[in-house]
Amino acid sequence: MSNYHIKNLEEYFQVYRKSVREPENFWEEVAEEHFTWRKKWDNVLSWDFNKPEVKWFENAKLNITENCIDRYLFTNADRTAIIWEPNGTEEEAQHISYKELHKKVNKFANVLKSKGIEKGDRVCIYLPMIPELAVAMLACARIGAIHSVVFAGFSSKALATRTNDADCKMLITSDGSYRGNKTIDLKGIVDKALEECPGVESVLVAKRINSDINMKEGRDQWLQPLLDEASDQCEATTMDAEDPLFILYTSGSTGKPKGMLHTTAGYMVYSAYTFKNVFQYKEGDVYWCTADIGWITGHSYILYGPLANGATTVMFEGVPSYPDAGRFWDVVEKHKVNQFYTAPTAIRSLAKRNIEFVEKHDLSSLKVLGTVGEPINEEAWHWYNDNVGKNKSPIVDTWWQTETGGIMISPLPYVTPVKPTYATLPFPGIQPAIMDKNGEELSGNQVDGRLCIKYPWPSMARTVWRDHERYKTTYFSTFKNMYFTGDGALRDEVGYYRITGRVDDVIIVSGHNLGTAPIEDAIDEHPAVAESAVVGFPHEVKGNALYAFVILKEVGESRNHDNLRNEIHQQIKDKVGPIAKPEKIQFVAGLPKTRSGKIMRRILRKIASKQTENLGDTSTLLNPEIVDEIIKKAL
Numbered sequence: 001m002s003n004y005h006i007k008n009l010e011e012y013f014q015v016y017r018k019s020v021r022e023p024e025n026f027w028e029e030v031a032e033e034h035f036t037w038r039k040k041w042d043n044v045l046s047w048d049f050n051k052p053e054v055k056w057f058e059n060a061k062l063n064i065t066e067n068c069i070d071r072y073l074f075t076n077a078d079r080t081a082i083i084w085e086p087n088g089t090e091e092e093a094q095h096i097s098y099k100e101l102h103k104k105v106n107k108f109a110n111v112l113k114s115k116g117i118e119k120g121d122r123v124c125i126y127l128p129m130i131p132e133l134a135v136a137m138l139a140c141a142r143i144g145a146i147h148s149v150v151f152a153g154f155s156s157k158a159l160a161t162r163t164n165d166a167d168c169k170m171l172i173t174s175d176g177s178y179r180g181n182k183t184i185d186l187k188g189i190v191d192k193a194l195e196e197c198p199g200v201e202s203v204l205v206a207k208r209i210n211s212d213i214n215m216k217e218g219r220d221q222w223l224q225p226l227l228d229e230a231s232d233q234c235e236a237t238t239m240d241a242e243d244p245l246f247i248l249y250t251s252g253s254t255g256k257p258k259g260m261l262h263t264t265a266g267y268m269v270y271s272a273y274t275f276k277n278v279f280q281y282k283e284g285d286v287y288w289c290t291a292d293i294g295w296i297t298g299h300s301y302i303l304y305g306p307l308a309n310g311a312t313t314v315m316f317e318g319v320p321s322y323p324d325a326g327r328f329w330d331v332v333e334k335h336k337v338n339q340f341y342t343a344p345t346a347i348r349s350l351a352k353r354n355i356e357f358v359e360k361h362d363l364s365s366l367k368v369l370g371t372v373g374e375p376i377n378e379e380a381w382h383w384y385n386d387n388v389g390k391n392k393s394p395i396v397d398t399w400w401q402t403e404t405g406g407i408m409i410s411p412l413p414y415v416t417p418v419k420p421t422y423a424t425l426p427f428p429g430i431q432p433a434i435m436d437k438n439g440e441e442l443s444g445n446q447v448d449g450r451l452c453i454k455y456p457w458p459s460m461a462r463t464v465w466r467d468h469e470r471y472k473t474t475y476f477s478t479f480k481n482m483y484f485t486g487d488g489a490l491r492d493e494v495g496y497y498r499i500t501g502r503v504d505d506v507i508i509v510s511g512h513n514l515g516t517a518p519i520e521d522a523i524d525e526h527p528a529v530a531e532s533a534v535v536g537f538p539h540e541v542k543g544n545a546l547y548a549f550v551i552l553k554e555v556g557e558s559r560n561h562d563n564l565r566n567e568i569h570q571q572i573k574d575k576v577g578p579i580a581k582p583e584k585i586q587f588v589a590g591l592p593k594t595r596s597g598k599i600m601r602r603i604l605r606k607i608a609s610k611q612t613e614n615l616g617d618t619s620t621l622l623n624p625e626i627v628d629e630i631i632k633k634a635l
């Protein structure tokens with residue numbers, strides 16, 4: 001029996017059992033069966049969660065781009081690798097074949113080399129969803145440079161922090177980007193960010209919106225003329241299995257974003273294996289994930305996972321609401337999409353629109369629907385299932401994280417019976433544990449607690465870039481010998497998992513992870529603000545929205561509150577990005593604090609979600625009287 005493609009439930013259980021009983025044999029077989037290696041490994045796995053240190057496929061040699069591109073040149077050179085769908089419907093889609101992708105990646109890799117980029121160097125990529133983004137990432141991987149993609153909706157401050165943290169030598173961007181009917185001045189944001197990034201020696205600029213931009217002499221160059229001149233042959237650099245492939249930042253409970261480091265072989269094997277099974281991808285299918293490549297979903301399931309399977313993957317530049325709320329379904333019909341993967345927040349916003357936007361399109365090509373990024377509520381699940389899937393396309397509710405590199409808990413379509421709002425069963429190789437507050441694992445079914453993983457899997461992040469201690473304290477210190485996810489989960493009577501949400505100070509807004517600390521820092525930097533606390537509260541479309549409680553300094557008291565709110569919004573937009581804009585800002589005289597000075601966020605969360613009947617014991621607070629006052633003026 002092939003381990004690589006699971007086709008029915010019995011096979012799933014067999015494969016799963018094997019993956020737990022003999023993990024090394026299991027992963028060795030998957031790795032041997034489906035990938036191209038320059039040299040095989042000496043050892044499948046060595047690990048120690050106390051250090052923590054994890055190595056997969058030690059001493060194997062490979063290049064991920066040979067697995068994602070070159071090997072298809074012999075058999076399927078003319079097959080479409082990437083279908084690029086532009087923002088506007090007036091512009092034509094592009095179909096990039098494996099052969100063309102090979103040339104583009106080689107040319108780009110030669111340009112990187114000519115600019116002095118070498119194996120191990122970090123390259124920051126700040127691009128919209130245009131083909132150059134995919135090509136730039138693969139070009140880095142071809143020569144062993146480490147890409148650090150920063151989502152092109154982030155502010156100049158956020159870009160600067162990430163560029164400096166990874167010590168990037170080069171930055172790749174575009175003149176601007178399209179987003180629905182708006183254009184965004186990306187190069188302007190880059191210029192501002194780079195005032196604070198002395199380490200960036202060169203900037204390559206792709207042309208997208210033909211805007212008039214500033215080019216800094218000696219630093220900035222247009223990309224296209226360099227590509228035109230470059231050779232389309234570039235030997236792939238031999239990489240060690242554990243050589244870094246990329247850094248991707250994710251928010252944490254404290255201020256600084258964490259640069260999660262992913263390495264080469266394990267990430268490749270796991271992203272490819274999960275892609276094949278979670279989407280039941282068959283040769284010739286057209287697969288579409290609507291995420292931005294700037295997030296892990298795009299890295300693993302627009303780029304690496306699909307290409308490592310020789311798939312055809314759609315890359316969409318635009319937004320679901322432009323030119324109208326039928327755009328997703330228009331694209332599905334146009335490209336005859338077979339697997340469609342999106343976020344609950346997008347589903348909820350489209351479900352609010354006229355159903356005709358869905359009904360007027362032919363969605364009969366769809367076979368599998370997926371969701372990711374946050375818990376999906378029952379109503380959105382049914383809307384998706386009834387109207388998009390027409391009750392015939394299974395929904396895979398996939399739970400995973402930037403840190404896990406690939407999907408961890410998910411149904412396999414046509415294999416695992418689905419249950420609304422449940423991520424169902426662990427993927428082969430994944431050993432989840434539900435822990436109680438005292439650090440004991442809860443055995444059996446019908447339990448809920450904190451979700452941990454007790455055994456390594458190939459695509460787990462290996463460290464936080466240049467901060468291994470933080471990696472250890474965040475993920476391996478809460479529960480002994482376990483990877484702690486930061487999520488709560490329950491296991492039902494048949495052993496299905498349901499993710500109940502974050503149990504730390506990370507809030508997921510429209511599927512984006514936001515740490516409260518950087519938003520509070522941005523608010524506190526306003527000269528009129530003394531202190532602030534940001535919490536999440538349930539929101540119909542976004543899943544969660546942000547509620548900021550802000551204490552003003554005396555000087556600010558007399559100021560117009562609406563103006564202040566606008567200024568605070570602007571401050572957050574500049575420092576963190578527009579996605580972090582609070583839905584509500586309430587000015588308060590004080591914040592509920594414990595005697596040791598810690599803000600009682602639990603109380604603020606209840607006030608924000610209007611559940612003030614049962615606030616629990618507030619008598620231990622330093623300032624219990626403040627609670628009533630905040631409730632009285634709550635928004």
Ligand code: PRX
Nearest residue numbers: 372373374375397398399400401402499513
């Ligand atoms: O809380 C979980 C939630 O998203 C977090 C990870 O966010 P990020 O690193 O940005 O990666 C998102 C895309 C993989 C998780 O800790 N989450 C992700 N998928 C689900 C989910 N919560 C519930 N159900 C899911 N399917």
